[in-house]
Amino acid sequence: MADSPIMSSYAYAIMLLLPLSAAMVIFQSNPYQALVMRGILGAIxxxxxxxxxxxxxxxxxxxxxxxxxxxxxxxAVRSSLVMRLGVLEGEGAKNNLQWQPMLDYLRAMLKRYQLRLELVPYSDTQSLHQALAAKEVHGVCLMDRTGPNAEEVAPRILVRVRRLAEIFATELPEAIADAKLYRDDALVTLPHSPTLTEEHS
Amino acid sequence: MTLVLIAMIGALLIPMVEALQDEDIWQRMLAFASIATKTSVMILVIAVLQDDWMIGVVGVLILSVGNAALMLLAHIIKRVDDAMEG
Structure with missing residues (x-):
């Protein structure tokens, strides 16, 4: 084989590129970038x-x-690596100082887990709860007023997926939003990690 | 003729290094486009070198249809990027 015209000297040089590009696919953590690398591997x-x-x-x-x-x-990656968060319609349009920073924080936090945040608007609170119970969304975001005429609102996030609730409990400070795990029978409060609570207290 | 091919292998290393170093996904897509085109042109050069028409036809097909994967991938990545920002 070695002395045939097909296996010339340049053939070995090209073949060295194959394990190189395969290693590039393996050591890539972002799924989209790994797929681009897979394209390079396929071309070679x-x-x-x-x-x-x-x-x-x-x-x-x-x-x-x-x-x-x-x-x-x-x-497949685009439709599976996403967190669907149900929100009330027009919530961001209200004079709400906590809304945009909370969304930015959530996006940055989920991006570390290669997840994408998708907002699903609902018209009222009842349909929001129905969507969570019917597993249409992974979580809902509720804006509770602290008092009857109070300006401040306390964002509350109910998450249906246990793993997401664990991530939210350890990485989302209570100052930004209060995260709870949603179950069909009752709400379970996950304890916040002491380090983050201390940082923001 | 073999020297041309060895020079093309050297040119193929440039986008490989670029794909390895740059974290931006669009830079990596550019490197992918560069590699996909270079490999199909190299298939054509090998076809001429070995005087093999079958490989030549395969090279033309990969050159013309192979970039469709890039277009589809770029379209979906752009939509994901828009959704992440908006």
Missing amino acids: AALIYAMMGGGDVALTEALVGTMLAITLYVV
Whole structure:
């Protein structure tokens, strides 16, 4: 094989690129960036297959292995790595100082877990609770007024998914929002971690 | 002719290093586009070198259809980016 014209000196140089790009895919934590790397790996693999004489294999790698697989995977990642948060319609439009900082904090916090925040608006509180019970959303955000005519509001987030509730309990300070785990029978309060509570007290 | 191919392998390393270093996803997409085009042109050069028409047709197909994956990927990533900012 080594003295055949196909396995020339440059063939070994091209083949070294394959494990290099494969390592780039493995050590990438962001799923979207890993899929771009997978495209690079597929292009180099197609080159090697064509170089070795397997034209049909190269064509299949480029069309199915790279184009179809990446497109399907990116659609799957986009629809699964998302947290749907139910909110009341027009909540952000109200004169509410805590709304935008809370959303920014939530987005930054979820981004560390490669999650995306998607807001789902509902018209009233009852439909918000129904959506949470019917598993349409992963959590709901409620704005409770501290008093009858009070200016300040206390954002309260009810989360249905246990893992999300754990993340919220450890990383979301009470000063920004109060997070609780939602269950069908009762609300369970998760204890806030002492370090974060101390920081914001 | 082999020297041309070795020079192309050297040129292929430039976007590989770029993809490895830059954290921005659009820079990585650029590197992907560069690599996808370079590899298909290299397939064409190998086809001429070995005088193999079958590989030549495969190279033309990968060159023309292969960039469709890039377009689809870029479209979805742009929509995800818009959703994250908005």
